[in-house]
Amino acid sequence: MSAIFGIGISGLNAARAALDVTSHNISNVNTDGYHRQRLSQSAATPQFVGYGYAGRGVDLYAVSRLYDGFMEEQLQSVTAASSGFQTQAAALTNIDNLITDGNAGLSNLMQGFYASMQTLSQQPASIAARQSVISQAEALSGRFQSMNTRLEEVRNGLITEIGTSVEGVNSYAKQIAALNAQIISLNQGEGRAPNDLLDQRDELVQSLNKLVKTDVVEQFDGMYSVFVGQGHPLVIGETSYEMTMMRGAPAQPEDPEAPSLAIKLPGTNNAVVLNSQLIAGGSIAGAMTTLNYDVARVQTDLGRMAVEFSDAMNRQQALGVDLNGQPATTPMFADLTAFRTSAENATTPAGEAKAMRDALRRFAVAIQEPAQLAAASGIQAGAAVPVNPAEVPGGKPSISSIWQVSNLSPADNPVLPAAPALALNYIPGNTPPFEADFGGTIVPVTQSATQAGVYEFTIPGPLPGGQHIAFKFEGQPATAQTIPVTPRTGAASESAQLDNANLLEMARVQTRPLMAATPNSTTTFWPATGAARTGNLQSFYGQTVSYVGSRTNVVQVSQTAQEAALQEVKLKRESFSGVNLDEEAANLIRYQQAYQASSKVIQTAQEMFRSLLDLR
Structure with a gap:
């Protein structure tokens, strides 16, 4: 008789536990990262009673979650890639809008500057026409500087985003390490793990991959070890390592403003610098890629244009004479040739970009007096x-x-x-x-x-x-x-002020091949020494616009593809381990009926026991 009571009680316990698990699933249907749980049970060990082995009810041995490690790893990888392309697309769209804007770009102002020189060539003695050339030159130099200011805003924004993301990485790493400690202390072995904490840890790992691509290794005791880059530890068991953003040396000695990433060693002031090229995904990788290649490339191209344009105009200005017939002594633009030398001596793209950023900041009109403009031949x-x-x-x-x-x-x-x-x-x-x-x-x-x-x-x-x-x-x-x-000696008899030959040669700078093509390489943005100058300013600017447009399009296409892949992986995971309310509602009815059936078993046993007592 007692066996019947025991079997009924085990059924009651099993049905109640199943109802608990089902209710927990329903309650967490909207919880991010939650994996559907299920109760695992088996028939209790039977008892030999002479005529055979009689059953003893049901045993409960685990509450497990539906988890696919390969699918989770795939989700982390696609999340990191999607986040990286999203960061790149946002920054490149800003740059593309800047340099292709008809009002904010350079094309219109360059044409306006050369048009003013053509007007002056028709009346080289006109002070008003000379002032117009100077004003157009100031507007052009101002546009170069304003574009650089906008690019600096993008650059500084990316650096700020990297710093903020690094703080997020450290926060997630500490939380993962803390959950490792909790999980190992609560794990009872044989599949009896704190599933909700496991879900929380996996969700933290996914959030971490939005910032930086990681490799996760599950240890034999259930702890996670998390690595970034080329196997640099971020979390080892209960210990988290701190990621830092460094500026300048040692990773970027030629640019004190350039950011780099490092992992600090626990208990020391030493840090291991990460190779940014080996960080394959996440918003940090997207920001670093855009910063080191796209922003640096565009600033270097614009800086080269400013340097070569100002140098060509200054050298042609030096070959003429001013309105008074005197040899030109005042350059038309600030001398930027020292920055060219700095860029030529640089060994990294960061050093080249730094030199050209400085050149853009200092690009300005040097001539102030209209009469000093050397329109006449020397x-x-x-x-x-x-x-x-x-x-x-x-x-x-x-x-x-x-x-x-x-x-x-x-x-x-x-x-x-x-x-x-x-x-x-x-x-x-x-x-x-x-x-x-x-x-x-x-x-x-x-x-x-x-x-x-x-x-x-x-x-x-x-x-x-x-x-x-x-x-x-x-x-x-x-x-x-x-x-x-x-x-020309400056003698009054020479009538140099009526000559426009030097001015016309200045205007021809518009079509002269001042620029050598930018190398198609990520290791340098500077053409080799002696590289052929094949493009004028307008065509070179067009190449820069084309580069940014192409990069923006490629990144946007990649972003769209990764977002589609991310949604597909999420749907697969949801179909496998997500909570289906219809299924859970059916389970509620099934387990409720099982509970009622087990109660009926106990009721039957009670009636049998009462009948036996009545026989006495």
Whole structure:
């Protein structure tokens, strides 16, 4: 009789426990990271009663959660990738909007600057037109600086995000270590684990992967060990390691502002620097990637444009004379060539970007007085003289305009020396009809509707590429002639203020190949020494815009793909281990009926016992 009571009681306990588990599942249907739990039971060990083994009811041995380790690992990986691309997409969208904005970009202002120079070329003595050129130059330099300011905001925002994320990493690591300690103390072995704490720990790991991609190793005792990067520990058992964000050295010695990550060793002041390239996901990796490659690339490109543009304009300005006919002594823009040297000597992209950020901050107009603008050429051609004085010239050749052309290389461009004087020899019937008395070769400039009769030649010498001179020729003389070329001295008779030759050469900077292409590499943003200059400012800026647009598109596509993958993994996990209210409602009815049935067993046993007592 007692066996029947025991069997009934075991059934009651099993049904009640199943109802408890089902109720717990229903209560946590909206709890993030909760895994559906189920009661595990088995038939109790039977008892031999002579005629055989009689059952003794049911035993309860575990409350387990539906958990798939591979699926959880997949969820962590996709979460880290999705978070990383989300951070990159947000920053790149800001950069893309900045440099492609017709109002905030550089294209319109560059065109406005060159248009003002064309206007001045038509009236080179006009103070108002000269002031317009200076104003347009100031607007252009201001736009460079404002774009750099916006990029600095993006850069500083990413650095702040990294710092905030590092604090979050440390918080999650401490919580995981604390849960490790709780779990190991409450674990009763043989599958009797604190499931809700396990869920909390897994949810912390997933939240941690939103910040930084981790590798999780479950130890034999059930504790988690968490690693980042190339196996650097973040949590080992009950111990958490602190991640720190460092600035400058030792990871980035060429840029004191550049961030890097490190893991502090417990009980010491020492830290192990992490290789940012080996952090494969999470918002930290996304921010570091955008910061180290995209922001640095764009700032370096804009800095190179500012340096090369200001240097070219300053060198051409130095080859002319001002409104008073005096050699130009005031550069048009601030001299940024020292920053070019710093970038060339840098060994890391961070060092290159640092030099160009500094150049952008200091890009400004140096000339203040409109009269100091060197619109006129620094050299002049004299009257033609027959080679044979006894000959009567059949008409004299005339050089209506002559000017020097600055080198594209960073070399100096001194004006033509006063002595010995240079002479151009006109030889009828030759093509071209000139030769230089120094033995150099004169070649025609590419002809156009506005450049008929324009020639150029190069004086070989110590300067890289030589010294270039161009001139416009008029007239058709029949005899050999010699035309002297000398520097302007500033004499009132030279009428230099009416000359616009140097200004026109300044305007041609718009189409000259000032820029070498940016290397397609993540190890440098600076072209190799001696790299060919193949693009003008507009085309180079277009390449930068194209790079940002392409990167933005690639990241956005990747983000969309990772978000879709994340939703798919979440749905798979939810279908496997999530709470289904319909199923749980059915379980409630089933376990309620089991409870009632077990109660009926006890009631039957009670009635049998009463019948036996009545027989007495």
